[in-house]
Amino acid sequence: MARPRVPLLSRERIRDAALVLVDRDGLAEVSMRKLAAELGVRAASLYGHYPNKDELFDDIAAGIMAAVxxxxxxTAAWDLALAAWARSYRTALSTHPNFVPYLATGPGHRAENLRAADAVHGGLVGAGWPPRYATMIGAATRYLVMGSTVGSFAGGFADDIQVYRDRYPHLNQAHRLAAVADEIDTDSFELALxxxxAGLHATYAQVVTAN
Structure with a gap:
């Protein structure tokens, strides 16, 4: 039998299938065996491309972070650059929210995370921020982005008015949130950012401009 021109498996195809599983079933439910079944192959076939699940997930993480x-x-002032980075970061992560918990683990060991951290830290220090503050600003921005992408706040409310009307009178409009979840979540992120x-501007005046 002639050999197929296109290999049955490739690293790209495995990554894509893994992300489908993560998006559909959640991070904890993905195994190499389940992924192999999704691809219609034996689990052993995957190991020629990825020796273990962590290497596969690290490759997926690199692809997501490359979009940040x-x-x-x-080119821009530190505050505008920080906002642009945060928005780009959130956009990249929000495409696969179920994968965010993996991205939150061991970021300092991945090249794409280090590339971003280096650019952010260098930009902030170049704008006059002391290195310690630049580190904290990078970390705080990461907390803000990660928190906004792990799950939808607005989408987590039931659309049944009776759930809130009698027992939680201050949430008497909460049943409307799910219908506008994307808008509320995005606007809430923008408010927090x-x-x-704005708070960083006050800190900048104290620790940079005043010295």
Whole structure:
């Protein structure tokens, strides 16, 4: 029998199938055996491409993080660059929210995370921030982005008015949130980001401008 021109498996195809499983079933439910079944192959076939699940997930993480844009730190003021990075970061992560918990583990061991951290830290220090503050700002922004992408706050409310009307009178409009979840979640992130950067301006005046 002639050999097929296109291999049955490739690293790209395995990554894509793994992300489908993560998006559908959640991170904890993905195994190499389940992934092999999804691809219609034996689990042993996967190990020629990825020796273990962590290497597969690290490759997926690199692909997601490669979409995060830090280029504004080369051209824009630190506050505008920080906002642009945070928005790009959130956009990249929000495409696969079930994968975010894995991205939150061991970021300092991945090249794409280190590339972004280097650009952010360099941009902030270049703008006058002391290195310690630059580190904290990068970490705090990461907390803000991660928290906003792990799950939908607005989408987590039931759409039954009776759930809230009698027992939680201050939440008497909560049943409406699910219908506008994307808008509420995005606007809430923007509110938090704007307030965060406004607070940083006050800190900048104290620790940088005043010295």
């Amino acid at each position: 844009d830090t280029s504004a730190f080369d 704007t307030a965060f950067i």
